[in-house]
Amino acid sequence: METGPKNAEKLPPLLLLHPDDNILVARRDIAAGERVEVDGESFSMPAAVELGHKLARRALAADTRVLKYGAPIGSMKVAVGRGEHVHLHNLRSDYLPSTSREITDTH
Amino acid sequence: MNALAKTSPTLKGFPRRDGRKGIRNVVAVAYLVECAHHVSRLIVQKSGADDVHLIGFPGCYPNKYSLEMMQRLCTHPNVGAVLLVSLGCEGFNREQLRRSIAASGRPVDLLVIQQSGGTTRTLNAGLEAVRKMRAELAKQATVPMALDELIVGTVCGGSDGTSGITANPAVGRCFDWLIEAGSACIFEETGELIGCERIMASRAITPELGREIEACVDKAANYYRIMGYGSFAPGNAEGGLTTLEEKSMGAYSKSGSSPISGLIKPGDVPPRGGLYLLDVVPDGEPRFGFPNISDNAEIVELIACGSHLILFTTGRGSVVGSAISPVIKVCANPDTYDRMADDMDVNAGRILRGAELDDVGREIFSLVERVASGEPSKSEALGHQEFILTYKQFEPIGPACLPAA
Numbered sequence: 001m002e003t004g005p006k007n008a009e010k011l012p013p014l015l016l017l018h019p020d021d022n023i024l025v026a027r028r029d030i031a032a033g034e035r036v037e038v039d040g041e042s043f044s045m046p047a048a049v050e051l052g053h054k055l056a057r058r059a060l061a062a063d064t065r066v067l068k069y070g071a072p073i074g075s076m077k078v079a080v081g082r083g084e085h086v087h088l089h090n091l092r093s094d095y096l097p098s099t100s101r102e103i104t105d106t107h
Numbered sequence: 108m109n110a111l112a113k114t115s116p117t118l119k120g121f122p123r124r125d126g127r128k129g130i131r132n133v134v135a136v137a138y139l140v141e142c143a144h145h146v147s148r149l150i151v152q153k154s155g156a157d158d159v160h161l162i163g164f165p166g167c168y169p170n171k172y173s174l175e176m177m178q179r180l181c182t183h184p185n186v187g188a189v190l191l192v193s194l195g196c197e198g199f200n201r202e203q204l205r206r207s208i209a210a211s212g213r214p215v216d217l218l219v220i221q222q223s224g225g226t227t228r229t230l231n232a233g234l235e236a237v238r239k240m241r242a243e244l245a246k247q248a249t250v251p252m253a254l255d256e257l258i259v260g261t262v263c264g265g266s267d268g269t270s271g272i273t274a275n276p277a278v279g280r281c282f283d284w285l286i287e288a289g290s291a292c293i294f295e296e297t298g299e300l301i302g303c304e305r306i307m308a309s310r311a312i313t314p315e316l317g318r319e320i321e322a323c324v325d326k327a328a329n330y331y332r333i334m335g336y337g338s339f340a341p342g343n344a345e346g347g348l349t350t351l352e353e354k355s356m357g358a359y360s361k362s363g364s365s366p367i368s369g370l371i372k373p374g375d376v377p378p379r380g381g382l383y384l385l386d387v388v389p390d391g392e393p394r395f396g397f398p399n400i401s402d403n404a405e406i407v408e409l410i411a412c413g414s415h416l417i418l419f420t421t422g423r424g425s426v427v428g429s430a431i432s433p434v435i436k437v438c439a440n441p442d443t444y445d446r447m448a449d450d451m452d453v454n455a456g457r458i459l460r461g462a463e464l465d466d467v468g469r470e471i472f473s474l475v476e477r478v479a480s481g482e483p484s485k486s487e488a489l490g491h492q493e494f495i496l497t498y499k500q501f502e503p504i505g506p507a508c509l510p511a512a
Binding site: 011015017025026027028050051052053054068069071072073074086087088091092093094095096097 | 267268269271272301302303306328331332336337339344346347348349351352353356357360422440441442459460461
């Protein structure tokens with residue numbers, strides 16, 4: 001059942017994991033400027049996104065609950081436009097803050 | 108899937124006195140304090156045998172959890188014989204451990220370095236003891252073993268944005284089919300299930316168990332809040348995961364869709380087939396540090412619960428195996444697989460390139476049967492035998508945790 005890269009090229013580069021989701025997941029590395037299709041509309045990627053990373057399915061206001069797998073995974077810290085990378089710089093946990101390699105005063 | 112379960116080949120197991128069967132017949136060399144670690148390692152290395160595994164506990168202070176864990180590990184069905192190595196003055200209750208191993212019917216020997224006359228004499232005595240044990244184990248024959256005698260644990264390590272889409276749900280499918288065939292399957296790390304507690308509770312076989320599951324995730328969230336870190340490593344973020352609850356939702360899919368039959372703690376063996384959640388977060392206020400300092404500590408706890416083998420999903424690319432029980436690597440990320448194929452048993456990342464989730468699930472299921480029949484996993488063949496055991500404390504599980512027991 002190995003699927004070759006040629007076949008993989010034809011697969012849509014963005015995955016919608018659940019119909020309620022407001023983010024999409026990159027199936028492969030996607031370059032800035034690459035044309036992608038979201039909900040039947042074609043647009044140009046505002047920035048590169050790596051495999052496994054998320055981007056906004058539509059414009060999201062600050063404090064919007066972000067849904068992935070149909071479940072909440074945090075809230076937007078700031079507003080983003082469609083196609084923008086959604087990650088540590090604009091999405092926060094509603095439980096515990098995420099960790100970086102920087103050691104802070106409290107640790 | 109019933110057809111697959113019914114036509115599945117019979118596994119091979121080493122029968123033990125307690126009625127369980129092992130899929131390996133390992134000699135465990137166990138140090139009972141860090142001071143006996145080097146001598147134990149020399150015995151393992153110089154024995155030159157792949158089936159002699161090093162385990163141990165580094166601390167000098169006595170601890171109920173570590174004694175119980177060592178008892179469970181040394182009488183694990185995959186273990187055929189045990190050599191204990193003590194320095195002599197440490198706090199570990201070596202006689203109690205030796206008695207419980209002897210009571211299980213296994214050959215056991217205890218060397219005390221201070222009484223044996225130091226490093227070289229203990230090494231020579233240890234090599235002789237291991238030689239005799241291996242000769243004894245070589246006489247033992249396997250008997251047919253069924254899937255309903257098998258316990259499989261799952262853990263994720265080095266998760267990324269692909270884990271929850273490919274490897275974890277594929278393991279979930281495999282778990283559903285194993286449970287249908289009568290196996291016991293264990294998933295764990297309640298600290299990595301924060302955010303999933305309500306969905307998980309709704310799958311419990313009784314409402315009381317559901318409440319216990321919610322309470323144990325609350326305990327984990329509180330514990331990690333006090334520690335100041337969630338179970339979220341920098342590599343998780345580099346791989347596209349942003350929040351703990353996002354990582355949790357991905358990790359949760361390893362559990363598949365079966366009802367949850369029980370909530371167990373390290374060392375509790377599932378009483379029958381079904382899906383079990385392992386609570387790995389210590390009870391009470393944080394006392395000894397992070398619940399599990401790295402992935403292998405979780406693997407050791409899954410093994411202490413009787414897991415014959417471990418399904419380890421990874422996105423970033425972990426290479427670890429384990430002492431005692433084989434580890435099967437299911438790689439979530441197709442790019443990682445391309446880089447590290449020699450370490451990976453299954454390329455679940457191919458789902459992103461068009462393969463079917465069920466096909467990957469079936470591949471994992473078939474590999475479980477083969478590894479449980481003696482075929483080495485990749486990490487096992489590469490000699491990975493990592494092991495960590497540290498201090499913890501637990502209260503026994505409550506009566507609502509195992510409703511069907």
